[in-house]
Amino acid sequence: MKTRVLGAVAALLMAAAPAIAEYPEKAIQGIIQWGAGGSTDVVMRSITPHAEKLLGGSVVMQNMTGGVGAIALKYVGAQAADGYTLLMGAENPQLYKVMGLGDSDYSDFIPINLIARGVPLLVARPDAPYNSFAELVAYVTAHPNEVKFGSTGPGGLPSVITAMLTSEVALPVIAVPYDGDGPALTALQGGAIDVMPAVLGLAIEGIRAGRLKAIALVDTTPNAALPGLAPIAEAYPAYAKYLPWGPFFGVFVKNGTPDAVVAKLQAAFGEATQNPEFMAMIEGRGFSMLNLSGDDARAFLTNWQKTTAWLVFDAGAAKFSPADFGIERP
Amino acid sequence: MMESLQYFLISWLDPQLLGLIALGTFAGIYVGAIPGLSVTMAASILISFTFTWDIYPALSLIVGIYMGGVYGGSRTAILLNIPGAPSAIATALDGYPLAQKGEAGEAIGLSTVMSFFGGAVGIAVLAIAAPTVSEFALRFQPRDYMLLAILGILLVGSLSGESLMKGVFAGALGLLIGAVGLDPLTAQERFTFGIIDLWGGISFIAVMIGLFGISEALMQLHHIDKLAIKQAISRIIPSWRAVRKFLPLSLQTSAIGVFIGALPGTGGDIAALMAYDHAKRVTKDPEVPFGHGAREGLVAPEAANNAAVGGAFIPMITLGIPGDAVTAIIIGAMFIHGLNPGPMLMIDRPEMFWFIVGALVAANVFMLIFGLTGIRLFVKIVELPRPVLIPLILLLSIVGAYAVSNRLMDVYWALGFGVFGYFLKLYGYQVGPVILGVILSRLIDENWRRAIISDREDLGGLLWGTLSSPLSAVLLASVILIFVSQTPLWGMAGRGWRRLRG
Numbered sequence: 001m002k003t004r005v006l007g008a009v010a011a012l013l014m015a016a017a018p019a020i021a022e023y024p025e026k027a028i029q030g031i032i033q034w035g036a037g038g039s040t041d042v043v044m045r046s047i048t049p050h051a052e053k054l055l056g057g058s059v060v061m062q063n064m065t066g067g068v069g070a071i072a073l074k075y076v077g078a079q080a081a082d083g084y085t086l087l088m089g090a091e092n093p094q095l096y097k098v099m100g101l102g103d104s105d106y107s108d109f110i111p112i113n114l115i116a117r118g119v120p121l122l123v124a125r126p127d128a129p130y131n132s133f134a135e136l137v138a139y140v141t142a143h144p145n146e147v148k149f150g151s152t153g154p155g156g157l158p159s160v161i162t163a164m165l166t167s168e169v170a171l172p173v174i175a176v177p178y179d180g181d182g183p184a185l186t187a188l189q190g191g192a193i194d195v196m197p198a199v200l201g202l203a204i205e206g207i208r209a210g211r212l213k214a215i216a217l218v219d220t221t222p223n224a225a226l227p228g229l230a231p232i233a234e235a236y237p238a239y240a241k242y243l244p245w246g247p248f249f250g251v252f253v254k255n256g257t258p259d260a261v262v263a264k265l266q267a268a269f270g271e272a273t274q275n276p277e278f279m280a281m282i283e284g285r286g287f288s289m290l291n292l293s294g295d296d297a298r299a300f301l302t303n304w305q306k307t308t309a310w311l312v313f314d315a316g317a318a319k320f321s322p323a324d325f326g327i328e329r330p
Numbered sequence: 331m332m333e334s335l336q337y338f339l340i341s342w343l344d345p346q347l348l349g350l351i352a353l354g355t356f357a358g359i360y361v362g363a364i365p366g367l368s369v370t371m372a373a374s375i376l377i378s379f380t381f382t383w384d385i386y387p388a389l390s391l392i393v394g395i396y397m398g399g400v401y402g403g404s405r406t407a408i409l410l411n412i413p414g415a416p417s418a419i420a421t422a423l424d425g426y427p428l429a430q431k432g433e434a435g436e437a438i439g440l441s442t443v444m445s446f447f448g449g450a451v452g453i454a455v456l457a458i459a460a461p462t463v464s465e466f467a468l469r470f471q472p473r474d475y476m477l478l479a480i481l482g483i484l485l486v487g488s489l490s491g492e493s494l495m496k497g498v499f500a501g502a503l504g505l506l507i508g509a510v511g512l513d514p515l516t517a518q519e520r521f522t523f524g525i526i527d528l529w530g531g532i533s534f535i536a537v538m539i540g541l542f543g544i545s546e547a548l549m550q551l552h553h554i555d556k557l558a559i560k561q562a563i564s565r566i567i568p569s570w571r572a573v574r575k576f577l578p579l580s581l582q583t584s585a586i587g588v589f590i591g592a593l594p595g596t597g598g599d600i601a602a603l604m605a606y607d608h609a610k611r612v613t614k615d616p617e618v619p620f621g622h623g624a625r626e627g628l629v630a631p632e633a634a635n636n637a638a639v640g641g642a643f644i645p646m647i648t649l650g651i652p653g654d655a656v657t658a659i660i661i662g663a664m665f666i667h668g669l670n671p672g673p674m675l676m677i678d679r680p681e682m683f684w685f686i687v688g689a690l691v692a693a694n695v696f697m698l699i700f701g702l703t704g705i706r707l708f709v710k711i712v713e714l715p716r717p718v719l720i721p722l723i724l725l726l727s728i729v730g731a732y733a734v735s736n737r738l739m740d741v742y743w744a745l746g747f748g749v750f751g752y753f754l755k756l757y758g759y760q761v762g763p764v765i766l767g768v769i770l771s772r773l774i775d776e777n778w779r780r781a782i783i784s785d786r787e788d789l790g791g792l793l794w795g796t797l798s799s800p801l802s803a804v805l806l807a808s809v810i811l812i813f814v815s816q817t818p819l820w821g822m823a824g825r826g827w828r829r830l831r832g
Contacts, residue, residue, distance in 0.1 A: 029736075036374070036658035046666045049382070061374060062735065064530070067512035071530045078526070101517055148784055153517055176472075176783050177515040179776070182658075186594050186651045190468035192784065205650055205672025281665065 023083060023261050024057030030251075031076050032061055033069035033089040038182045039202050043115060043249045044088040046281050050272035055264065059086065065179070068092050068153045070101045077104055081254040083261035086112070091247045094305040095155035098312065098327075100319035105305070109252035110262055111297035113269035116287040117246040118199035120161050120218040121229070125191055126210060133216035133232055136195065137169050144172040150184035150196035151175040154317070157247045158184070160308055161197035161218055163315035164245070168238045188212060199247060200225060201285035219244055225286035242311060248290060248304070250297070266293045306330040337684035340386065341692055347390045351689055354394020355696040361395065362402025363414040365539050366730025369399030370655040385667040385682075390689050392663065396656050397693035400598055400635050401445045401701060408437050408628075409711050410723055412543035412730075416535065417598030417635040419765055420606040422542060423489070424620060424627030431623055432559045434709045439566040440625060441632040442701035443573060444580050448633030449694040451584035452591065452640020456647075457687045461676075463641075464648040467592045472780035473796055475595060477805035479773040482600055482766065484809065485607045487816045489762035491621060494816075496759045504767015505774070507532055514776055527739050534768045535734045536743040541761040543727035544748025547720045549755055554716050561709045567702060572625075579626060580633035583608055587634030591641025597654040598635035598642075599769055605634030636697075640690065647683050649673050 030048060034040040041063060048059050064072040069092040079085040093105045122133065130136040140147050151158045158175075165171055176193050178184035181202055188196045189211050196203075197218070204225060206212035216232045217223055220243045223231075233240040251269055253262060272278065273291040282289055292300050307330050309322035322329075341347040361372045372395050380388035403418030408425035421441065428437040455463060470478075483501060490497015510521040511531030522528040583605035590601035609620075609630035616624040642653030650672035652658035664671045669679060676683055714722070731744035751761050785791035796802040814820055 036370075036652070036655055036662060041658075042662050042665045045662045049666070063374075064735075066514065066530050067517045070517065071512065074526050074529060099517075145786060153515060174783060174786060176780055178780070179514060182652070183594065186468070186645075187472075189649070189651075190470065192471045192780075205670055205674060209673030211649070211673050277668070281668065284670070285665075 023264060024055060026057075026084065028055075028057060028059045028084050028086060029079075030059045030061040030086045030088050031072045032063045033065070033072040033087070033092070034063070035065045035180050035182065036063050038180045039118060039199050039247075040088065040090045040249050042201075042285075043282075043287070044251075047115060047269065047272050047275075047278055048088075050275045050278055051265075051268045054268035054271050061088070068096075068099075068101060068155050070096055073104055074102065076252070077108060077254060079254065081256035083253055083257045083265060085254070086265075087252040087254075088249075089252060090249055091157070091304065091308075092155050094301065095160075095309060095312065095318075097325045098309045098318040098320050098322050099155040101155065106250075106252060106301050108255055110255055110257060111293060111301065112251040112253060112262070112265045113273065114248055114250040114290045114292040114297045114300055115269070115273055116282050116289050116291075117244075117248045118157075118201055118287050119223055119244075119246055120157060120197055121200050121203065121226075122161075122195060122215040122218065123185075123188065123198055123203045123207065123212045124195045124215050125188055125193075126213045128194055128213060130215065131213070132230070132235075134235055136215055137171065140171055140173060145174060147173045147195060148193040149173045149175050150188060150193040150198075151177045152180055152184060153177050154319075155312075157181065157199065158197040159317060160245075160312060163312045163317045164218070164239065164242050166315050167242075167311065168236060185212070199287075201287050204286050219246075223286060225284075242307060245304075245307065246288070248300075269293075303330070334680070334684050337681040338688040338691075340681070340685050341390055341689045344386075347386055347689075348692060350387050350390040351394040351692045352696045354391040354396075355398035355693045356394075356700050358395040358398025358400075359402035359405070359697070359700055362399035362418075363405040364730055364733075365406060365412050365414050365543060365727065366535060366733035368415060368535070368734075369396055370659065371733075372399065373656050373659045380663075385664070385669065386685065388663060388667065389660070389686065392656075392660060393686065393689040394693045394696065397449060397636070397639055397690065397697050398700070400639055401442070401449075401632075401697050403635075404441045404445070404632055405438065405708065406726070408441065409434055409708065410543070410719075410726070411546040412723065412727060413538060415598075416538060416769065417602050417638070418631075419538065419542075419599060419762070420602040420631035421628060421635075423606065423762060424622075424624050427621065427623035428625075428628065429561075429712050430559060432561050433623070434561050434712050435566045435705055436562070436568065437625075437628055438705050438708065439702060440568045440572065440576075441628055442698060443568055444576065444629045444632045445636040445701070446694060446698040447577070447580050448584045448587055448636035449639060449690075449697065451581065451633070452588050452637035453687060453690045453694060454640070455588045455637075456640040456643050456690070460644045460648050460683075463589070463592050464645045464651075467589075467594065467645055468649070468651075469801060470593055471799070471802070472777045472784060473792060474799075474802050474805055475593075475777040476774060476781050477796075477802060477809055478593075478596070479770045479777065480809050481805065481812065482604060482770045483774065484812050484816070485603055485766055486763045487812075488607045488610045488620075489603075489760055489766060491758070491760045493758060497763045500754065500759050500761070500763035501767045504764040504769075505771045506767075507537060507764070508534070508768040508771020509775065514772060515779060532743055532768075533731075533734050533740045534765075536731045536740040537747050537768055538765055539727045539731045540744040540747030541751035541754075541764060543723055543730070544744060545751030545755060545761065547723040547727070548748065548752040550716055550720050550723075554720070556716070558713050558715055558719070561713055566705050576625065576629045579609055579612065580629050582612070583630040583634040584637035587637030588641040588644075590634075591638030592644040592653055594645055594651050594653055595773070598638040600773075601638045601641075602631035602635040603766060603769075605630040636694075643686060643690070646671065647686060648676060650675065 076087040403415030407418040407422035411426040486501040645651040646657040
């Protein structure tokens with residue numbers, strides 16, 4: 001009896017071994033957390049074809065939006081940990097716990113590759129009566145609750161940047177929520193909102209064409225894509241302690257995915273980030289390449305979570321204290 | 331000018347590109363005809379597939395799929411009462427009754443020709459007035475989207491059949507179904523009862539497949555012994571007289587289509603429903619009443635949804651703002667191919683604009699050709715005996731519901747709404763208003779809240795803002811006018827006016 005069981009186990013193992021070696025043996029599903037045409041979408045759709053070639057299989061990408069990306073995270077979390085469902089996400093899940101959007105974050109996932117980081121900036125409609133952050137603060141102080149800031153919901157990039165800004169200066173503004181940064185920038189061009197904290201990569205074409213006005217770069221150093229735009233830390237050194245900060249894009253699989261599969265995915269996506277075409281796209285759009293995996297990626301994620309969770313909590317924008325989830329103050 | 335023409339002709343002079351457009355259009359018609367398989371899905375798969383290609387061949391294929399797919403939805407809507415795509419919902423309302431009378435061939439022929447006209451109008455506006463239209467579309471504020479959605483919800487009056495009360499009930503139910511899921515603005519749970527599968531809301535394609543396809547199959551069980559309707563296939567290409575008769579209407583509804591298509595956030599589905607309503611309003615004496623196979627009710631939405639294709643390209647190509655999901659994917663494709671879609675694209679790479687216009691024109695012509703051939707074969711589907719046809723409808727519905735996002739959950743929704751839709755129909759409720767409610771629910775919800783938040787949650791401020799903006803004021807006036815025209819007040823006002831004059 002015992003030998004029979006052992007035999008069966010051995011047979012199963014033998015059957016399983018080539019299955020892992022041959023990964024991927026069917027199409028891989030890539031779940032993109034944000035809508036078509038947004039920053040996350042563009043980065044994922046540009047890198048995946050390179051990774052597909054290296055993997056020798058196809059990745060079918062699908063946008064699953066809603067709940068600040070929580071729906072996509074839940075969905076991937078509910079699938080089997082076999083490497084056939086990839087989560088193609090942005091930074092948002094690291095704030096779900098403090099924002100009351102569920103009890104899951106990237107600690108439940110294995111980072112395959114943290115691809116790139118976006119540089120945040122403040123953009124305004126071109127005819128707005130302010131040209132720099134100092135002028136914006138003066139204007140908002142003189143006209144409280146009149147300036148409309150675009151937002152993408154709790155935990156989205158605009159909410160974090162707004163929390164960061166209000167940690168040092170009082171900014172009584174109205175936050176108008178949109179479905180994503182794409183629709184919000186459209187609304188900005190149409191004058192429905194006045195200012196929008198956005199990623200440089202998505203706003204840059206509008207800025208170049210003069211349809212959007214860059215007010216401040218939320219970074220410590222100037223950016224090659226927008227020379228002449230002063231980083232906010234120059235005039236307001238108090239912000240330097242949070243910076244450089246930025247949204248990031250990464251590919252993840254569920255915890256428990258076989259090591260061999262993880263290694264193969266990490267190798268493929270790691271090499272894909274080095275593709276010259278992809279690198280040119282990343283640079284041209286004003287993103288900074290990260291290409292982190294393994295322990296480096298884990299450390300980056302933990303650090304990012306500490307800084308940001310406490311930032312939004314101190315600004316009064318969080319529902320729960322990061323301490324409740326064992327997130328230490330940086 | 332010569333240069334523009336040269337760019338325009340790129341796709342026409344290269345046999346490979348022309349072949350790809352033809353292939354895309356052909357595939358699009360069939361992808362569009364199957365409910366659940368959407369053009370959006372096909373386009374996003376093609377992006378990865380055509381990654382190593384040059385930009386021209388990749389765009390040729392996608393443009394073809396887009397044009398063909400929007401048209402293809404009408405096929406199953408007319409033949410089986412299952413709209414192949416949301417933009418064909420309005421087509422089913424009068425198209426299917428025509429097929430039930432044995433005039434499916436003529437209905438498909440007419441819808442093909444009118445789709446071609448609509449497509450042509452959309453492309454013409456794109457080519458001539460793209461910058462103007464996109465500037466205008468950008469001016470739409472949240473309150474304007476809200477008013478537009480309210481205008482849409484008033485279509486319940488046109489869709490509710492014999493009883494307005496039942497229509498209002500069905501529309502309200504649709505709004506409620508659309509509200510299920512995480513709140514799009516604050517991510518609070520609404521009507522989810524802690525079930526994670528409900529977070530993403532109820533897939534509206536699944537609702538559509540259930541209410542139209544499955545409930546239709548169940549209804550047909552009542553007549554299982556009746557012989558199938560013999561289809562007249564003598565007349566497929568509509569007569570010149572018929573085309574001339576419907577041309578003014580199709581031009582009007584094409585204009586609606588282009589404009590609704592150009593607005594970021596609204597697309598062919600809303601355009602087609604609004605066009606249907608417009609047709610009902612302007613047609614004084616239809617030969618056949620609406621809902622029983624009026625040709626006007628077929629012409630209007632078909633012209634509008636294909637016009638919306640050209641419309642959706644307008645903000646995309648002039649500003650890099652997607653007009654709908656498919657153009658959003660095309661923007662992604664352009665990024666991947668090293669272009670920077672945005673306001674500078676027309677200046678930096680004018681050839682892209684004219685290339686797309688040229689490819690759209692080619693796709694529109696192919697759509698006409700492929701649309702008019704093979705009708706005889708398709709029409710045979712309706713002549714199938716019911717014991718074969720009913721399982722076929724069910725199969726198509728279930729496969730379609732699963733294909734929406736490869737989730738079994740959507741199949742359950744489709745089946746559940748199928749049974750529900752059967753009882754609705756049995757008790758004289760129309761399913762059209764339910765779908766209308768689901769489509770418009772989120773548009774109303776989000777934009778009402780954005781509008782009121784923008785005005786510091788002050789209703790007076792919102793009202794003042796609406797009245798002081800010409801655009802909002804016109805929309806508000808249309809809402810009031812259409813609302814009043816559906817109440818007895820309108821008739822009283824009309825009589826009063828005549829008395830005053832006479």
